Amino acid sequence: MSPEAASLPEGILAHHFASLERQNEAMRLGMWLFLATEILLFAGLFTGYSVYRFEFPLAFAECSRHLSLTAGTVNTIVLITSSFTVALSIHFARTDQRRAAVVCLALTILLALGFLGIKAIEYTAHFREHALPGKYYAFEEVKIPGAAMFYTLYFMMTGLHGLHVVAGMSVLTWLLWRTNQGRYSSRYYTGLELGGLYWHLVDLVWIFLYPLLYLI
Amino acid sequence: MNEVLRRLLFLPDQASTFARDVDRLHYFVIITTFIMSTAVGLTAIFFFVRYRRRSETQTTPHIEPALWMEALFVGTPLIFFTLWFFLGFREFVRQQTPPSDSMDVYVMGKKWMWKFAYPDGPNSINVLRVPAGRNVRLLMTSRDVIHSFYVPEFRIKQDVLPGRYTQTWFNATMPGRYQILCAEYCGAGHSIMRGEVIVLKPQEYENWLAFQHRGLVATQDAQPTALDFAPPLGNMVDQGRRIAAEQGCLKCHTTDGTRHIGPTWLDLYLRRERLNDGSIVVADEAYLTESMMDPALKVVEGFQPVMPSFQGKLAGPEVAALVEYIKSLQSDAVRIGPSEGPAYAPIRGR
Amino acid sequence: MGESGSSGRANVALHPDDRHEEHAHSAIPYVVVWIALLAFTALTYLTGKQHLGAWALFIALAIACLKSALVALIFMHLKDSSGMTRLVFGTSLVFVGILLFFTVADVATRFRPATPAGAPFGTERSRPEGLLEHEMPE
Amino acid sequence: MRLSEDDSHALAGAPAAPTYLEDGTTVMSWLNTRDHKRVGVMFLVSVILFFFLGGLFALLIRFKLLQPGPFFLDALGYNRMFTLHGVVMIFLFLIPSIPSAFGNFVLPLMLGARDVAFPRLNLFSYYLYLAGAVLAILAMIQGGADTGWTFYTPYSSTTATQVLPVLLGVFILGFSSILTGLNFIVTVHTLRAPGLSWMRLPLFVWGIYGTSIIQVLATPVIGITVLIVAVERVGGFGLFDPARGGDPVLFQHMFWFYSHPAVYIMVLPGMGVISETVAAFSRKNPFGYKAIAMSSLGIAFVGFFTWGHHMFVAGQSTFNAGAFGILSMFVGVFTAIKVFNWVGTMYRGAISFKTPFAYICGFLYFIVFGGMTGVALATTSLDIHWHDTYFVVAHFHFIMVGASVMAFLAALHYWFPKMFGRMYPEGWGLVAASLIILGFNATFIPQFLLGNFGMPRRYYQYPEHFQALNVASTAGATLLGFGFLIILIYMTIALRYGQRSEANPWGSKGFEWLTASPPPTHNFDEIPTITQMPHDYRTHEPPGVIRVA
Ligand code: HEA
Ligand code: HEA
Ligand code: CUA
């Protein structure tokens, strides 16, 4: 190891771990377990979706046609790209290119904002049409049983996903700050990596939401 | 044998064709359970007596079970449990499949009463009359929350769901009266949501049916409702309910949303009522009180001013109780909504 | 849960993903995956517009699965991470599957009137013989 | 062997480290601790508190049921009472009881670790637990909810009582439970002492490991489910509203997807305790170690396939009933393996009948009876008669009180010297144990009969022919209450005035006894190298030979 590399910041070893390596492994395992819980959290809504789609296929198809496919597609592209930039930022951090890592993270956050913006525009449109969930449903164009249920699911799923986007953004902002301080390097980048994992999960969920909601 | 075990286990009478078969499996299962738990307990005690600690420094050999032993541990329960399953499931499928010659009765559960309707026949509340020896299918739904139709003597139970139908069936063997209990928790009146199945001899049943066809709808089988059995519970709402019944308000007002001589009380509180002079009032406490004291002052559009004044007939607290009662009559979120009621389905193969 | 040897800590160290070795970590896979994801999105979009009927859902989900596999394997480094993390991820998917399977199986095999109105596979909307509308148990 | 720097600093010869109890005695030093042992003790105190609260509710329920008609409580009050009893006992007592209290305390000790993997998260999990508890108590103060602990919609989404804080409380408690589970899984994977291979893990660790898997995988689903109900209550839109085609049975699927596996969260740790104590008090190696260990995983896995047995009469399809019926039969087999192997452990042992052993005997009897009545309930056609009657109530109390609480008490007595360095009074221990086992039978056997007789549960009033059995049950509950009260009293006294115990009063060869009692803050002066299976009583050698690196 070059002396230069040795001066790069390392993680702090807690007293109860035998080695940094082990500690990183523990953190990564912990994160994956956390992601598993997130997956099961969404699974509840996906179950609801499957059941009601099974019961009301017509209503679901009809309602889905009233969502903006363009907005959905653009958002998919935005989110995929943001996932890509996060992956890049980790790559740059671990190859000691701090500037590039920071830029990539900033880009990710911008893309996330873009995603939320587009979602907000969609939501506004739904509000205007009264295509709202549950008892607020008063959408003139679709009046078949099950339509309200579609919008309930639509709002719950995108809403919960949106919350995750916001949470992910906050994490990324914090990571951006720390990366800028030079906390992550080829010798230690676990924190950044875990944040990235979370963001990828947000992307994963959307990859399924997109066809299920917009493309029936 | 059957009788002894039945009494020993406190099982109720066997009044349907299922009961005996279910009970037989019940005996088998419970006896196995007893034997196994006692055996395990006794073995533990035996080992304790036999292998007491003799000295504080005693060491013991390392023992691992042989493979055949573990196989036994897995195999025995597995065989028993699978056997239970097959015996039980055969019976279960039978209970879930009404025979195609069953007569239908429609059941509606509602907080906290049971309503029964016969095709082209009478309706009744809380009393279900069926002929003995005949297959009866119940097609059931609920008006508000989940209830469960339970007749212990028949060994049948089926949840009753809002917005959709469920079914069950039975064939009662012994004429008599059997209690219907609600077995799914449904609120304050859950434990008094009781009804009765009256199993009649076939001929008596025919007579009853014929008699019912003669009368007016309003006089058909007017049964007291569960609420009449409900003891005073002590709070304002319950007092109000009692007073409303005593004072005869319910002769003209309904609490379930239907229109009668007077407007329904369901969702009345804070409703915007249009009066016959075209103006609109909000039915707040003041208006409700006023309507009892001076009904003719503000008459609701579409109704006749026939309500008597209760000035002087109701004490202050009574009025307050009535108002509280009316306020409590808010329909649940569970209403007949955009999705229409479920469909009727004939029994498969009929 | 592999190692059952007795050698302790060193042995338990879970396969480190070669990051202390300095061989150049490349960004090219990320770019490739990104492009593939975009392509797949386009594909979903196009097939989605075709109204392929029963196949539409299947195709859309198949593509979504492919996409998420790419994200998980490459972006999330599942490809070269320890067996345990893979197991965790896999297990969570299995349990999602269980939840979905039994719940949908229930709805699909129920007593038919037990599904609400509007469900196309429900039965004929007939009234029981002789029972007029207002007499239906409310 | 690799050691961290800390290890090499804390080498032998250093003055004996202060015990974790003495290391800082201010309130803040507890509230802000990272020490898994202190977190464990805080959990222990809290869950015991809530157990007594829940028990108080139980006594009120039983008191009301002395009379068939209205008596003592009104209908609403009664409904609130059993809801609070269920919620407190399950979410505030039983789920965190053994894993969060004893698991936290002894699991790292058993692994030869200095702490759990994420100590700060561990403390956070305790505060989440407190927050959830506060919400639940808030709901109680405001009048309480009346839905039953199962929150079935549409009742729960329409009733006027304080369901919302309870739902949020459950959500938060779920988080706490997830974090604990996550922490334990990572700890077991990364912090085992040298020489401690998977097949040498103490069986308690296997039990907790299985539990943790369930906690991580099942709890999120209840989280989202109660959130949906909360949204339905507040926002007026949800997935379960029948007026809009919503399916109340879907709620039940999602609820039981968590809550059936959750019953194994409640019993697996208890089984772990029994595996430890039965070996320690029989002074025998666990019979069929592998079978017991693997059946924990088996239960954790197969437990996910049986949830529909709560819904046989709920409008679920016949196909599903069959599938869940047969799958429920398989879980029973895993428990059976354990039971037979525990009994086998006593074979040719050297058994000493101390208080924990009394609870072991109770446990064995109750879990077989309670478990087999569970299998009986899973026998589809029988469940039609039994569903939602007192038979079910008796079944689950047999397991949750008869088995899990007995295991909790066994653990409390077994590890009390480990935790506090003092002994409880043995005589009183046996008195309380006999009282509890007797009272327990008197309380719940009549309830089995009531169920057969046809008395539905959650009944405020009941037809008069049920009264005799109800009175019997209430009498039993009173005995039971005295039993618990005695324990509370002597344990509180023993905490201050109990006789000082040796480091290993039981002569146990569980790994947690390799360090002092009570342990020092860092658990081990040196991390032991494990050279044997746990509970190997062939020799008197301690199972871990301490080597200096
Ligand atoms: C710790 C809690 C716990 C545990 C471990 C269990 C364990 C089991 N439970 Fe129980 N159960 C509850 C808590 C628990 N349950 C609760 C709280 C409810 C009510 C919920 C509510 O509605 O409020 C409930 C309700 C409940 C029902 C629903 C009843 C109804 O509402 O209609 C059913 C139905 O199948 C059931 C089944 C089982 C089965 C098959 C097991 C099995 O895991 C049992 C396995 C154990 C054994 C089988 C014993 C060992 C076996 C042997 C030694 C075999 C020897 C035998 C031979 C050789 C023949 N349980
Ligand atoms: C861990 C779980 C657990 C435990 C330990 C218990 C313990 C007990 N339970 Fe409970 N019970 C449940 C979980 C549990 N229960 C659940 C989940 C339900 C279903 C709820 C629902 O329907 O939603 C239920 C329902 C339930 C019912 C049915 C109510 C109904 O359906 O109408 C009854 C009735 O007898 C009952 C009784 C008891 C009794 C007598 C005890 C006894 O074992 C209690 C013994 C303890 C004590 C007696 C405490 C001793 C304390 C003192 C004497 C001191 C007094 C107080 C202070 C010092 C503060 N329980
Ligand atoms: Cu109706 Cu309980």
Ligand SMILES: [Cu+2]
């Ligand atoms: Cu269960």
